[in-house]
Amino acid sequence: MFNKVVEVKGLRKQFGTYEAVKNVSFHAEKGEIVGLLGVNGAGKTTTLHMLLGLTKATAGSIRVFGRDIETERTEILARVNYASSYIALPYNLKVYENLLVFARIYGIKNARTKIDQLLEDFEIAHLRNSTSGRLSSGEQTRLNLCKALLNDPELLVLDEPTASLDPDLADKVRKALMRVNREQGTTLITTSHNMLDVAELCNRIVFMRAGEVVEEGSAKEILLRYGSESLEDVFIAIARSQLIEKVKVS
Amino acid sequence: MRWNRIHALVMKYMYVCKRNAFRAMDVCFWPVMDLLVWGFVTLYLLKVSGAVPTMITFLIGAVILWNVLYRAQQVVCLSFLEDLWSRNLLNIFTSPVKVSEFITAAYILGLAQALAVMLILSVMAFVMYSFNVMTLGFDLAILFSNLMLMGWAMGLIATSLIVRWGPQAEVLAWAIPFVVQPLCAVFYPVSVLPTWLQPLARCVPASYVFEGMRAAISGSHELVSNYAIIAFGLNIVYLAVAGLFFKYMFEQARERGLLAKYCS
Ligand SMILES: Nc1ncnc2c1ncn2[C@@H]1O[C@H](COP(=O)(O)OP(=O)(O)OP(=O)(O)O)[C@@H](O)[C@H]1O
Ligand SMILES: [Mg+2]
Numbered sequence: 001m002f003n004k005v006v007e008v009k010g011l012r013k014q015f016g017t018y019e020a021v022k023n024v025s026f027h028a029e030k031g032e033i034v035g036l037l038g039v040n041g042a043g044k045t046t047t048l049h050m051l052l053g054l055t056k057a058t059a060g061s062i063r064v065f066g067r068d069i070e071t072e073r074t075e076i077l078a079r080v081n082y083a084s085s086y087i088a089l090p091y092n093l094k095v096y097e098n099l100l101v102f103a104r105i106y107g108i109k110n111a112r113t114k115i116d117q118l119l120e121d122f123e124i125a126h127l128r129n130s131t132s133g134r135l136s137s138g139e140q141t142r143l144n145l146c147k148a149l150l151n152d153p154e155l156l157v158l159d160e161p162t163a164s165l166d167p168d169l170a171d172k173v174r175k176a177l178m179r180v181n182r183e184q185g186t187t188l189i190t191t192s193h194n195m196l197d198v199a200e201l202c203n204r205i206v207f208m209r210a211g212e213v214v215e216e217g218s219a220k221e222i223l224l225r226y227g228s229e230s231l232e233d234v235f236i237a238i239a240r241s242q243l244i245e246k247v248k249v250s
Numbered sequence: 251m252r253w254n255r256i257h258a259l260v261m262k263y264m265y266v267c268k269r270n271a272f273r274a275m276d277v278c279f280w281p282v283m284d285l286l287v288w289g290f291v292t293l294y295l296l297k298v299s300g301a302v303p304t305m306i307t308f309l310i311g312a313v314i315l316w317n318v319l320y321r322a323q324q325v326v327c328l329s330f331l332e333d334l335w336s337r338n339l340l341n342i343f344t345s346p347v348k349v350s351e352f353i354t355a356a357y358i359l360g361l362a363q364a365l366a367v368m369l370i371l372s373v374m375a376f377v378m379y380s381f382n383v384m385t386l387g388f389d390l391a392i393l394f395s396n397l398m399l400m401g402w403a404m405g406l407i408a409t410s411l412i413v414r415w416g417p418q419a420e421v422l423a424w425a426i427p428f429v430v431q432p433l434c435a436v437f438y439p440v441s442v443l444p445t446w447l448q449p450l451a452r453c454v455p456a457s458y459v460f461e462g463m464r465a466a467i468s469g470s471h472e473l474v475s476n477y478a479i480i481a482f483g484l485n486i487v488y489l490a491v492a493g494l495f496f497k498y499m500f501e502q503a504r505e506r507g508l509l510a511k512y513c514s
Pocket of ligand 1: 015018020038039040041042043044045046047506507508511
């Protein structure tokens with residue numbers, strides 16, 4: 001049977017003369033948690049946006065659930081959800097109203113029960129009737145995650161999900177995401193600059209540098225390959241090797 | 251198209267209006283100010299120049315119908331801008347909401363806002379200036395419908411430009427109607443315009459609507475349907491063009507990664 005939830009092949013994105021993503025290929029299998037890593041500007045967010053059909057790829061193919069994102073966007077997105085620390089829900093709606101709007105959009109039955117459950121899970125039930133614009137960034141992040149789990153997505157795409165969370169909350173969010181992954185078999189693709197996220201969450205890591213995939217494997221495999229004990233050291237090694245190459249070229 | 255998604259988008263904007271006094275003012279305050287000013291101008295004109303009494307009804311009718319067009323257009327843009335301002339666009343466009351559903355929701359909001367403005371101004375015109383817009387009867391319905399269609403088309407074109415050029419183009423939401431206003435023959439007949447401008451005014455559906463309104467007030471009902479048919483034909487063309495233009499601009503925005511850029 002078909003196990004590849006996401007299959008990206010030869011993906012490229014050119015913004016004018018600048019090539020932000022160059023020939024990227026990777027995949028995610030059902031129930032896998034894949035981490036996209038890389039320095040600022042490596043092309044992670046651009047890749048995620050192409051995966052969701054927000055940005056049009058210059059070349060390459062993206063298949064989600066075996067379907068083409070360009071031609072079957074609506075069908076795919078009904079089974080997917082997305083959260084990013086850099087976007088928000090309308091600020092003058094109450095937390096509950098925002099979630100109700102998205103529950104309607106996704107056609108959720110028993111919306112009220114589902115919303116209350118998610119608010120409990122992410123420990124923001126007390127903010128149910130607060131205006132969303134008043135939330136702290138950590139609360140905002142958790143609200144985004146509630147929205148992202150409303151439709152029990154089969155694929156959850158996350159862009160730096162723990163970026164604004166304190167270590168305690170970041171840990172709770174990771175545990176919540178792992179629970180969703182374990183209990184519902186949700187596939188996750190996430191970017192992060194938090195190596196703890198990556199080490200704890202991800203089954204597989206895809207390292208990107210200057211728009212290309214330069215490393216791929218489980219955290220263990222990658223650490224072994226670099227003879228290192230910390231992902232942070234590996235990250236820095238990969239990031240700096242780019243600088244060395246750049247110097248060589250010039 | 252799925253109704254639950256359209257309903258959700260309409261509901262979202264209703265919540266925004268409920269919370270944001272400035273959005274509510276678009277319906278309850280600014281149009282009222284407009285009517286007050288023009289109402290007093292016409293009273294004054296009547297007093298000093300002994301203008302024909304139908305003059306006052308022309309002007310008040312024009313203010314009411316102009317607000318229908320203006321507000322219908324504006325809310326189409328604002329429903330997009332609200333999502334842009336609140337960094338919610340990506341939540342919407344990573345959901346199964348289709349572009350056609352997004353536009354339909356904006357059109358429904360345009361219709362609702364235009365109806366609300368029409369109702370408020372009609373009551374006010376009756377109370378303050380003894381002008382009963384309802385005497386126009388069925389003519390009013392066909393004139394209103396044509397303004398609605400033109401408002402949608404204008405709103406969609408302005409939104410397309412905002413999609414492509416982002417927040418810096420947001421002023422278009424308010425400015426676009428005033429670009430075409432001189433050609434709409436709102437307060438004067440097309441024949442008043444310089445000859446070289448008249449063919450341009452003939453391409454604007456609203457010019458037929460306002461000519462039609464004056465015909466209806468003067469009792470020439472048979473003219474109204476002629477005007478309405480031409481306006482309707484033009485509106486269909488403009489709506490189709492606006493739809494294609496939006497699609498093109500939306501694809502341009504996807505190509506350039508702009509939807510994401512506006513939100514971060
Ligand atoms: N719409 C756009 N137009 C032009 N250039 C863009 C656009 N979007 C992204 N870029 C460029 O593409 C490159 C990759 O950006 P992207 O946001 O994908 O990086 P990232 O890996 O997510 O970085 P970060 O870790 O900082 O979030 C950057 O150099 C960025 O300036
Ligand atoms: Mg990024």
